[in-house]
Amino acid sequence: MRFINAKFIKSAEKKSDFIVDEIPQVAVVGRSNVGKSSLINLLTNNKKMAKTSSTPGRTRLVNYFNIDNKCYIVDLPGYGYAKASKNMTSAWDSVMNDYFVDNAQLKLVFVLLDCRHSPTALDIHMLEYLAEHEIPALIILTKIDKLSKSELNKNIENISKMLRYNKNMIIPTSAEKKIGVTAIEQLLDEYIK
Ligand SMILES: Nc1nc2c(ncn2[C@@H]2O[C@H](COP(=O)(O)OP(=O)(O)OP(=O)(O)O)[C@@H](O)[C@H]2O)c(=O)[nH]1
Numbered sequence: 001m002r003f004i005n006a007k008f009i010k011s012a013e014k015k016s017d018f019i020v021d022e023i024p025q026v027a028v029v030g031r032s033n034v035g036k037s038s039l040i041n042l043l044t045n046n047k048k049m050a051k052t053s054s055t056p057g058r059t060r061l062v063n064y065f066n067i068d069n070k071c072y073i074v075d076l077p078g079y080g081y082a083k084a085s086k087n088m089t090s091a092w093d094s095v096m097n098d099y100f101v102d103n104a105q106l107k108l109v110f111v112l113l114d115c116r117h118s119p120t121a122l123d124i125h126m127l128e129y130l131a132e133h134e135i136p137a138l139i140i141l142t143k144i145d146k147l148s149k150s151e152l153n154k155n156i157e158n159i160s161k162m163l164r165y166n167k168n169m170i171i172p173t174s175a176e177k178k179i180g181v182t183a184i185e186q187l188l189d190e191y192i193k
């Protein structure tokens with residue numbers, strides 16, 4: 001699937017605002033600042049599509065982007081923002097839970113990991129949560145422009161071992177260098193029918 005016309009539809013704060021229709025949804029999750037919004041901008045080839053920021057915790061809402069009426073890409077709030085208060089953390093949990101549970105249109109989740117770091121306990125928790133709910137997940141490594149080829153390969157090896165994930169299911173990307181779009185577009189076809 002190619003991304004041709006992308007359009008921001010809405011930001012939702014709570015379950016009653018979520019979009020419920022026939023169009024498949026693909027959600028983007030990962031810790032704050034990992035590059036979720038930047039990935040959406042990369043895929044849609046529009047730097048202004050999703051708001052990015054070097055300040056973690058920028059995306060607080062569930063943001064829907066319609067891609068050619070074929071799917072929604074859904075930008076979710078980042079988890080594990082160190083400065084978030086206990087309350088914000090549990091607000092995150094409840095919005096996410098509302099989003100993930102019984103969402104028949106949700107076909108796939110991109111779990112983003114910064115290629116420079118090992119997955120955190122929260123990343124592992126996220127993957128386990130998705131597995132428990134039988135929601136398909138793909139791992140996307142962000143910011144690969146920040147590593148040399150050999151460092152990247154070493155990290156992919158480690159991440160694959162640590163998460164017991166096939167290396168072929170881990171997709172290296174860079175919003176900065178525009179790497180990974182074709183790989184993601186090809187994979188999407190398998191999940192959105
Ligand atoms: N070098 C480099 N920087 C990146 C890349 N992707 C994102 N960044 C930077 O990382 C920072 C965070 O990016 P965002 O896309 O806003 O991250 P996010 O995951 O949406 O963050 P929250 O909405 O706060 O959870 C920004 O300063 C981006 O410019 C990349 O591929 N390469």
Ligand SMILES: [Mg+2]
Nearest residue numbers: 036037058059
């Ligand atoms: Mg964001």
